[in-house]
Amino acid sequence: MSKYVELDTDTASNSGSITLTGITSDYPLVVAHYNSVLPVTDGADLMFRMHEGGSDNSNTNYNSGVAYQRSDRDFDDEDGDNLGLGDRNAVNLTGSTHDGTGQGSAGIIYIHNASNGSEATYVQSETVYLTDGSPFMLGQNAGTVLREATTVTGITLFFDTGNISVGNFKLFGLKN
């Protein structure tokens, strides 16, 4: 019987980045979970990169498609609520997030084929957060492919400006 195994856990405290590791060929599906994540800088975007060995992959080989759910609209049918992001060197988990205490973002990131060095790495992410300024809720569903046949061993999360003030992070692997 398959079961989830906790691979890594961490807590941010004014951290520049958080890297969760432990992905091996034992886990064709890995799930990263984070909650209560706040930026030091209001309006910062939460991002991720794949971690390979001792470093993050910042090549411009990440392609994403993003759909938003917004509490300020009835339907996500406006131009701009669906985004295509090609040839990026990192992937957005959120747009501009709120830095209000007790109002951090949360999400789940599913990572497929990570440790298979002969295939691309596929990622699905589901996040929810409050926007900066006068906050309203945004949900974000995205699909991402790292178009490299590399061996991914972990994931690194960071904000595009400023540090991660607080937040809880865990990585689980589905063991066959």
Place this chain on the structure above:
Amino acid sequence: MATKEELQAQADAEIEAAKPITKSVSGVVSEFSDEDYAQAKVDLGNKKWNDQQFGYIQARKEAYGSIADQLDMQYWDAVNDTTTWKDHVAKVKSDNPKPE
């Protein structure tokens, strides 16, 4: 508008001022490596450039409002011979100018 080089210089200075920045890898906290600092500068420089050059697009989309609301404005403009929608669009554009 700042040049890309000027924005990169600002980003470099901000990262330098923020030192030391720490990272946590599997719970082991250490200071950014030289490569990490270099990447952080590139990332922040790119963000500043993208915000300056393309931020107005998203800002305009947010400010225009829904298509339904704009159609409603156009309907009542036609009924009342007013220019509410045209004025609204003009204000959104002037409030969020396209970089030169």
